Amino acid sequence: MAEMNIIQAVNDALRVEMERDERVIVMGEDVGRFGGVFRATQGLQERFGPDRVFDTPLAEAGIVGTAIGMALHGLRPVPEIQFADYIYPAFDQIVNELAKYRYRSGGQYTCPVVIRAPYGGGVRGGHYHSQSPEAYFVHTAGLKVVIPSNPYDAKGLLISAIRDDDPVMFFEPKRMYRAAKGEVPEGEYSIPLGQAARVREGDQCTVLAYGAMLHTARDAVDLAAAKGIGCDLIDLRTLLPFDIEAILTSVKKTGRVVIVHEAPRTCGFGAELSATISEKALLHLEAPILRITGFDTPFPYTWERAYLPDAERVLAGIEETVAF
């Protein structure tokens, strides 16, 4: 086992899968010789050649659209969108084509494309290098949505995503790209999509988080523990389909829920979690489900620290919920 950060783990996953399966190809802006602006594809073109790892022209619709064609031919493209903020030119291809291809062809075609994109704030990136667009894709039937929080999961989930026969949106927490480090096994292993992980255990409150916010939530949960409040902290890992069992088991135990994400609140993924939990476990709830989220604004530059949930804010939420 080697210690890796998330970038290295992603790079390793791509390498492992490209070794194993020659149908896997990597494409996107600056991913070839340069190895990606975050270096997630570094060394891959050297290793696998320019037919399997290549730069594309600057057009996200073209990247996703041609990846769909490649997948229909039997390849397993893993396109990179340089920042999740730049995924919208490809939105039509993702929502109207990629997501619907299996269904609309009566299951005759499959579209195993994994779209990787760094997402989220905290890097002083302003409007266009900080967005968390996951809710758009969770609302889009036909896609799976995965967001790892640490290197081990990043590798294991990316391998699963590449092997999955359906399209997967794979958002990587850029703020934690280098900051989150951990032991990562060499070679192949996979973490099934759809399974959450319990990161902390406690019976007073359930905290649901994913991606970069998992770290914030963990800090808050640890602060709460120091104050004598025990929380279950669940790292959702897959947002669609999300792990309803893990969530309900915990909620039925704690009766209290705090959801953390950095995307805007209104119609964010937290809304779905909250609605589903109260549909399925209302009588277990002892306090309103709290959402600690980004604000309903474009992502600000100067005040990103006010916008982004931090441990203090999550802790305040936990305390409020527990005291309710």
Add this chain to the structure above:
Amino acid sequence: MAEMNIIQAVNDALRVEMERDERVIVMGEDVGRFGGVFRATQGLQERFGPDRVFDTPLAEAGIVGTAIGMALHGLRPVPEIQFADYIYPAFDQIVNELAKYRYRSGGQYTCPVVIRAPYGGGVRGGHYHSQSPEAYFVHTAGLKVVIPSNPYDAKGLLISAIRDDDPVMFFEPKRMYRAAKGEVPEGEYSIPLGQAARVREGDQCTVLAYGAMLHTARDAVDLAAAKGIGCDLIDLRTLLPFDIEAILTSVKKTGRVVIVHEAPRTCGFGAELSATISEKALLHLEAPILRITGFDTPFPYTWERAYLPDAERVLAGIEETVAF
């Protein structure tokens, strides 16, 4: 007062505003000489000339993108997207540009564009003539989202939307375009954005709906009334910002909520309503909030009647909620 259907009411609103304010212009695919595939812009080019009412090339990104430029110049463009299903090529322009222009320029610029689009199923239109994409836009800070259910509201809300200084997504229930008829005053009047309307009164359950589903919900509420179950039926009309006061007032009275929309359930607008209500009124709830919605699939062709909520299904939801 004349009896009009929704198409006529929309047409009338456009005519009234174009008479009143020469900055208002209408553009889109087939909206000129032809008057739109649903005839919503019929007669406008004749009346106001091809400088103010014109066909564009077939490119939604171009329609919205140039409308933004026109709005920045001081015009009030009202572009039509032929079907809401075809709005995604313009998604980047809407989400990254239109929605953020005021904020990112520190309030120096405003972008008063009203994007009109027919939405929803029930016309045997399959995947691409039936979608209800409102949740994507409700999740996008900077936009307002309006969906009328009847001719009177359609005209009054469209007039408000055109006069609003912010961008408005105006989705029209195509299934009810000709089916919903009602008295519509001549000339100017407006219905403020952000205000819901109570359509039926009762104290056992709150039913929240909008657009075409308002009619389905009303049928269900009337059936429930016949069975002795009295419901508040609220036509939301504006989804963002939604009328929190009207909703909470009703929920605090009834303690039970059924939300109806035809868009897919997961991360749909119903999730936000449910989450907000349980955040703000949990202790008033006597039953889980139920969502009666489309399924988490692309919009099907043959079985659209199974997919779309109908009165029986909504009624079953009301009965279940009330019996809880």
Add this chain to the structure above:
Amino acid sequence: MKAAVAVEEKLVRVLGDGGRVDQGKDPGLADRDLLTLYRTMLLNRLVDERMFRLQRQGRIAFYIGSAGEEAAIIGAAFALEDRDWVVPCYREFGAAYLRGFPLRDFFCQVFGNADDLIRGRQMPVHIASPRLHLLSVSSPVGTQIPHAVGLAMAARIRKLKEVTLVFFGEGATSEGDFHVSMNFAGVFKAPCVFLCRNNQWAISVPGTKQTAAESIDIKARAYGFEGIRVDGNDVLAVYTTTRKAVEKARSGGGPTLIEAFTYRQGPHSTSDDPRSYRGEEEVEEWKKKDPIARFRQYLEARKLWDEDRDMTLARELNDQILSTLKEVENIGPPPPETAVEDVYAEIPWHLREQREEIIRRAARQRQSWPR
């Protein structure tokens, strides 16, 4: 409208007046092939006519036809081999049929019934067949073009000598998807042939309002490859031109854009009434240039065809259409719970719940679900 006459002078053309052909240009197809082409074009026309009638009778919900464009569609598809790929727009039933798409499957799709290969998921004409290397038809304009380029790139990456042929209308050239795909194709030298059916109308919008370019073919130069303009009502010209482009692509020469200049004789679809936006004279003028009649003249001049045979064939085809229709019209819909299948390879929990809900409701409520 553009001055069609001046513009037509530049077109690649094989079939002249009265069935005459410049010998040097005749592709020299075997008689069998010529008759296959003719038979397919005629079938396409007859199917369209039947479907329009069915729609008016309320037996199907919607239809979109190819009348006037059969030469462009079928002539181009005929230039392919089986291993090649067809990426259709929504008017390419003729191309699919030519490649072996059974009439029965087509009608089941139009009805969206239990035997429909796509399980009733899409509006009529939205066929798909991996077996025939035919992608899935999608209503959004232009979205199929990048798929075609991706297929072609995949073939290149995998060192397979397959060529992709993609169809779209001139309206589609205005979309971003056209541009990004053409640009990718140029950069990656994708073995892809772009077939633009310039039928001069995008619903109510004429070609002159679609682009200020003098023609569509010249747009290829912006992407570093060749564009050719061909008489789209001349099946042999379309065939020869496409054939050359396909061979060039197969031998590593990269993509070609073909503009087949033609005319949409009918309404945009059964939902449309073109009388409010274009004159009858224009339509009549173009009906005189009908691609099927023109090809028949050629076959007659070559003594391969005559009026008798034509009437016999038309009768045969109509009989086949009617008997196939009869065979499938009463097949019921697929079970309602199939509406939530095939979203993913495996059904996740939330769709399992929704599937169960449909099954419960179906038991209770099915009678009241009109189709």
Add this chain to the structure above:
Amino acid sequence: MKAAVAVEEKLVRVLGDGGRVDQGKDPGLADRDLLTLYRTMLLNRLVDERMFRLQRQGRIAFYIGSAGEEAAIIGAAFALEDRDWVVPCYREFGAAYLRGFPLRDFFCQVFGNADDLIRGRQMPVHIASPRLHLLSVSSPVGTQIPHAVGLAMAARIRKLKEVTLVFFGEGATSEGDFHVSMNFAGVFKAPCVFLCRNNQWAISVPGTKQTAAESIDIKARAYGFEGIRVDGNDVLAVYTTTRKAVEKARSGGGPTLIEAFTYRQGPHSTSDDPRSYRGEEEVEEWKKKDPIARFRQYLEARKLWDEDRDMTLARELNDQILSTLKEVENIGPPPPETAVEDVYAEIPWHLREQREEIIRRAARQRQSWPR
């Protein structure tokens, strides 16, 4: 990379070697104008250098400069009148400054402080000024191009003789937004000038991988209007070419695409290190063609300038930069609750709640919010 030499032969050019100018081509600008151009280019370069230094010192988070492209940016903007519009990409500070954007406002924006006209909302360099008819800079590539066409269409509709000039890189020509806007501009004869700074790189991707077209200017033909290729390091050539295009647009002649062939001397931005994807020799080669040095030679040949004056001016400008910086660097951020303002003209209930939450937290927590 493309064979730059062969390609350069086709370029429109005014400034020759050693400051020589073909008299017939000299635009005949007044001395004052020539010096304004020079002063602005130099200021742009000095501001860039200072900002890069600030970024390395951790005093600002990010910067993106114009080194090597000043002639393309400032020469083009100089062809406009005040009533005209500039739609910038992210390297057009020089154009904004030329139109009157104060250095102080620029630095406040870079710091995102309380005096920033855009209230700390965007990364450095994302300026906006309705007063100067300068649209808001956006990071997404190419999205500004349709806005420019819309502005120009609005001017036409309102019968105002305003012209819009829009800047973008050669990478942006690959996006759908470029295509749809160019096509709209052609169809509507929008009074719009498209200025493509072909600096040969889009981050690490060279122009040859961006498009297979022989050059960018020819892309205009696909939209039915003229494209011109100009030496982007020749401020007089850029000025003259743009001036002609602006006049044509103003008099109803429609749009023009200008390709200014130039070179990005520095990294893409402060986040980039180009050494891993391009050779130093290439950079050195292009630094020899530096647009500022080249223009200075011309001014010197015309006896309008000499080394002394140059050093004096540089010192003055640097002093001005430093004193302005000093003046604004310690202005604090705007109040945190402004982060939820300006989403709408009026604050709706849910943002009012969020605003109150920030105010509450700010009172409690502000110390722990690093900027």
